[in-house]
């Protein structure tokens with residue numbers, strides 16, 4: 001169920017080998033099509049820290065950073081919405097437009113899992129995990145500093161969240 005977000009009717013939730021559950025294409029999706037628009041509560045970094053301490057320990061896995069100091073989450077008590085189940089892949093088929101819109105980066109076939117790369121949305125959001133996405137491009141460890149990788153900056157040009165693209169542009173201006 002989605003309460004705050006938009007989720008394309010061409011996708012569904014299923015068991016995933018990547019991480020328990022994932023979101024999969026039911027039908028063909030064309031490059032550029034909108035797959036999801038994330039909605040929810042906008043919270044500050046202070047509230048993010050407070051929730052992770054008291055009420056919502058997993059918040060780091062489900063909050064999406066939308067700007068320095070701000071995150072969007074589906075609930076403040078850990079209840080998840082369907083759009084919380086998009087998994088990370090190092091060879092993703094979707095990217096981000098703006099800060100909350102997921103679009104297909106290429107044509108996607110029915111049955112494929114819909115994935116994005118957390119490097120597109122997460123910067124300065126302290127975490128890292130061992131990636132088992134199984135793609136030949138897998139970088140092994142995913143961290144919130146991955147957006148600094150020049151190869152990824154090229155690979156995902158036009159698909160980074162707005163606030164990360166600003167950081168990339170600021171670095172490149174001085175090179």
Ligand SMILES: [Zn+2]
Nearest residue numbers: 090131133138
């Ligand atoms: Zn990987």
